Amino acid sequence: MTVEAMPSPVRLKAVAAKGQPDPSPALEQLYRGFESELLVPLWTEIGDLMPQNPRSKAMPHLWRWDRLVELASEAGRIVPVGRGGERRAIALANPGLGGRPFATPTLWAAIQYLMPDENAPEHRHTQHAFRFVVEGEGVWTVVNGDPVRMSRGDFLPQAGWNWHAHHNAASAPMAWIDGLDIPFSYYTESQFFEFGRERIGTVEMTTPEYSRSERLWGHPGLRPLSQPDAPSATPLLAYRWVDTDRALADQLALEEEGHAATLSPGHAAVRFTNPSNGRDVLPTIRTEMHRIKRGASTLTQREVGSSVYQVFDGTGSVTVGDKQWAVQRGDMFVVPSWAPFGVKASDASNLDLFRFGDAPIFEALHAYRVQTDR
Numbered sequence: 001m002t003v004e005a006m007p008s009p010v011r012l013k014a015v016a017a018k019g020q021p022d023p024s025p026a027l028e029q030l031y032r033g034f035e036s037e038l039l040v041p042l043w044t045e046i047g048d049l050m051p052q053n054p055r056s057k058a059m060p061h062l063w064r065w066d067r068l069v070e071l072a073s074e075a076g077r078i079v080p081v082g083r084g085g086e087r088r089a090i091a092l093a094n095p096g097l098g099g100r101p102f103a104t105p106t107l108w109a110a111i112q113y114l115m116p117d118e119n120a121p122e123h124r125h126t127q128h129a130f131r132f133v134v135e136g137e138g139v140w141t142v143v144n145g146d147p148v149r150m151s152r153g154d155f156l157p158q159a160g161w162n163w164h165a166h167h168n169a170a171s172a173p174m175a176w177i178d179g180l181d182i183p184f185s186y187y188t189e190s191q192f193f194e195f196g197r198e199r200i201g202t203v204e205m206t207t208p209e210y211s212r213s214e215r216l217w218g219h220p221g222l223r224p225l226s227q228p229d230a231p232s233a234t235p236l237l238a239y240r241w242v243d244t245d246r247a248l249a250d251q252l253a254l255e256e257e258g259h260a261a262t263l264s265p266g267h268a269a270v271r272f273t274n275p276s277n278g279r280d281v282l283p284t285i286r287t288e289m290h291r292i293k294r295g296a297s298t299l300t301q302r303e304v305g306s307s308v309y310q311v312f313d314g315t316g317s318v319t320v321g322d323k324q325w326a327v328q329r330g331d332m333f334v335v336p337s338w339a340p341f342g343v344k345a346s347d348a349s350n351l352d353l354f355r356f357g358d359a360p361i362f363e364a365l366h367a368y369r370v371q372t373d374r
């Protein structure tokens with residue numbers, strides 16, 4: 001098809017409205033000229049393009065873990081995993097984003113499922129990624145030849161362009177969540193991808209308790225002097241639940257003892273950080289774990305940028321914009337940019353929430369804002 005034959009995708013309509021020129025045959029004629037020359041005036045678009053504050057196309061939405069696992073398990077039964085499809089990963093599709101596999105405008109969130117003895121082939125891509133395990137164990141993820149155990153509560157970041165594969169050494173299937181900056185890379189057209197080996201070596205199929213990265217970098221406050229560089233993404237490939245849990249429990253205990261330790265009363269929170277520089281683990285993704293004490297509430301907050309949460313444990317109620325849900329273990333939900341967000345833990349249990357968001361992108365661009373209601 002030649003360019004001349006292609007119908008113009010620009011559609012303009014003269015409407016009688018505040019801030020708009022009065023409709024007239026001459027205006028319609030002008031708009032037909034704009035359409036044919038592929039031009040759009042600011043005055044018809046300014047409300048959408050330049051609102052007074054972010055108006056996300058993404059919608060607040062909740063996915064129930066039991067349904068995610070049920071459908072992933074069925075995929076495990078009938079969909080093989082291998083070269084080409086690469087991963088049995090099933091992404092959350094935000095209802096406001098046109099059916100694309102995007103949880104938010106910048107973030108991919110998927111449940112990945114691996115059957116016993118299955119291997120997901122090696123590859124690498126420029127998209128930054130992590131895994132978070134809400135239940136199960138038995139899968140090892142192999143990053144640049146370093147096998148990393150995956151168990152409940154573990155957070156496993158993996159910066160872009162590192163080779164990685166997975167293998168399930170257990171006798172049961174395992175599910176976990178993957179988070180990546182796939183939509184951000186997609187919209188900014190910055191992706192690269194390469195296939196790796198068809199099968200990883202037998203040494204990499206071993207299942208050590210701790211990865212080499214943890215033995216080198218995983219000791220609190222201790223930096224190996226052999227590693228003077230500060231890579232932009234974390235060199236530590238696993239953050240173990242035992243450490244995260246202790247950090248959160250200690251914050252709440254300190255608060256009870258009368259010391260300043262929590263974000264707000266009953267709200268403990270930690271951020272996963274790059275041990276080489278103290279910054280976010282990945283250049284585009286911020287990850288945190290929050291614990292809201294039983295019966296306590298968080299402050300209501302709006303932030304530039306979007307987040308995805310997964311309930312790690314406990315029950316409570318979550319309010320995002322005009323939506324409210326009762327949540328339990330494994331449930332996942334989206335907080336769009338600038339949507340007011342607050343959480344209340346039930347009276348029965350603490351509520352633990354894993355969070356990932358795109359704040360590092362906006363901080364790097366000096367476009368980050370946050371507003372907290374006190």
Ligand SMILES: [Fe+2]
Pocket residue numbers: 123124125129164
């Ligand atoms: Fe991957």
